[in-house]
Amino acid sequence: MIESVSRRAFSSSSGTYNVRASELARERKLNVFNVVVLFLDDTQQTFQIEKKAKGSVLLELVFQNLELVEKDYFGLQFTENGSPPSATNTEITRWLDSSKSVKKQVGGNAQFWLAVRFYPPEPSRLAEEYTRYLLCLQLRKLLLDGRMTAPRNTALLLASFTVQAELGDYNANEHSSNYLSELCLLPKQTCEDERRVRELHKLHKGQSPPDAEANFLEHAKRLPCYGVESHPAKDYNGKDIFIGVTSIGIVVFQNNIRMNTFSWSKIVKISFKKKQFFIQLKREPSESYDTVLGFNMRSGRAAKALWRCSVERHGFFRLRAPRRRPLLGALGALAGVTAPTVARTETQALEDARRSRSTNRSFVRRSGSRTRERSAGASPALVHTNSARGSRVTTHEEPTPRHAWGDVAHENEDSDGGFLERALRVPLSYVDESESESPEPEPDAVEGAVCVRLAAGADGRFGFNVRGGGNNTAVLVSRVAPRTRAHLQEGDQVISINGKDVDELTHEQVVHTIRNTKGVLTLLVKPNAVYEPEESGPEEPAVCFVPLGSGACEGDALEQSMLLLGDGLASGAALRQYETLLRRLPEESTAVSKLPQNVNKNRYRDIAPYDTTRVILKNGPTGDYINASYINMEIPSSDLVLTYIATQGPLASTMGDFWQMVWESESSLIVMLTVLAERGRAKCHQYWPKVGASLKATTCLSVQTSCEQNLGHYVRREMVMKDSNGASRSVTQLQYIAWPDHGVPEDSTAFIDFTKLCSKLRNHRAVIPTVVEELTEAEERILEPPMIVHCSAGVGRTGALILAETALELLGRGQPLYPLEIVRAIRTQRPMCIQNASQYKFVCESIQAAYAQGLSAPSEHSEPAEHSERTEPNN
16 A cells, blocks of 8 residues: 555655755764964964864865965964963964864864974075065064064164065155154064164165065074974973974073084984983993983973974984884884874975976065054955965065175165175175076986076176085085075085086085186086085185275274174174184194094094194103194284193093193193083093192192182182102183083173183293202293193183183284184184084174273283182082
């Protein structure tokens, strides 16, 4: 009966309704939720994703919306309480994990902020202009909210580039006296700050927004906190520190000063257990044990977050391809916490960008600094026109852009504005594409090679620098002017120059060939070369400082040199030029240090004295070799020569050689710039006895400490050396204890005072009685001994003190001061002196402070006040 009814019902007009399909559609609709993403230009967009969708789905939607090509550097941040990421809530700020469910990570508060996750060490290597623009926006936000700090001069310079990028050229008719008050450029911005930014803004006339942003990034990347993701922690003494993870390794900050740097090449293993984070360092040749550093984090969760951050950055910046996750780790068996992996590495991202050579699409720049005149209906960040980004926004008709790093003078410039242009001459210049009649090399000879033709600028430069050459080292392009990037990019390998193969050329010959090319330079380059700057050779200097004027201005030579130094530090040019100096002279031999009987006398295998300037012992207990160098610094326009012996901190096996050197050099002053141990690693053997005790240094020499005073940032010890024939000598040791290894002191004034004390004691002529058997009375000899200076390796902090004392002597005599030339002179006598840019910057800033205080000659200053009582040593 039912069957017949059904046939009858469906044989006529009928209808159906699929109940199950409707229920499934309802369920699918309920499984979709909205996610709000705030972009770097303060606009926002809502995206719909399924509740079970992983983070990779949301990330891809965001990147497609922005048409972001170099997306590997970016990520999405969220906070546990939904507040915007800031300097005060770093502990509750998280990165969206692409492999996990979005819903499970954020819960019900689905709000994200687009941010830069991996900061490129060289922003100029980014292929897309839009990527550099987003990086600028990110850095401006960090500087404004306090997550990044910068010296005031540098912050003002960065703000001026921001103004140039957003407002264009300074125009007196358009810009009122308070036009900068509408912009939020600096934290705690003052009228004086706005005045100084305005004067700097005038100097950037002709720079287009991309040029200004390129200059912004060139200076920002040299800040100590650039690209650092900081995690609060405590050291083994319980002091508050921040552990930062960067592209180069793991750094330790205290009071916003970088105290230690552990590069990835020096780290063997990183791990965490409960609230502790551990770094295992590579064993040095002179060590018989592994060094493991431990840091106390605020919680076990914080320790794990720091560990994950370190693993991810190491994988992104150091690996050529992502590390494959072990099978046991993927199954979670016997492997503990599985190490995270990155989807792609920077090497892969750069190779893809170079391979594509994509043209920069236009886009709308929004002012990220406006504090007023921003309506609720502001235009979106991206205006799509024919599937491309819109053109940039300017406030007035732009002139033809001038060279961002050029040396072109402009008419009607203020006297203040012309100063930097005349003072800082930078050889990089723009290059215009030009046709050439010269023969082109055949690119088919090298797979993937392309031919590039560049025309010289007005100053004869072609707009790029090179590294490498000689010793089978590839010649790589290391820096390129912004407008040259259409033809050449950082990391490109140069195969030939004007048809000449560069394989057999040294670096100097490569640079000479490029500089002497007239007209058009023809290069055969391989675009996909891997860029390894730390392993390359010396670079063509990026900056050249020259004194201003002559004749009537010669009387102000010291003032001019200090102004140049200040501007160079503010712009970052001084540090760029420091980094181009040769660390050692290739023509100088160190063969004696490598002899089998001398190898174990070197604390570090890569730091050894030149054979021509080494100290030769006459009666050394173990031979004539000691890791020490004579350094003589002549003071111009005077008969004064500052004499030093720069040496490494004595080892237990070289303590006798050290005291023999002190005796033979007739020195009465030892300056020690290290503590005995730092971070669990021995830096120097205690080569002096306790107060009242005696030490047998050699078979003929003994040393006794008569007194010791702890004076805060340094310790002063008075010792007496005695020879077996009855002769004796008083020796003063000054141990500076406020300079951390691979860091800089917190107080520059204390360091300058200490340097002046060293200079005063050096100038004191020691009267030494010498017993002579043929005479009935003691004779007196007046000596002018060298100052013996050492730290751990005898190059970093040792070179810094020599630079500081030489500079103070020049200041006291009114002589012009060029720290870079002093460093170059020091390194011709001992390699690698002043080991890193932070040491050089600290000494230069200390010199600036001394000059600003009206420093007189060092010898006119008295010894710093001594308040502490005599104490016994505790080490």
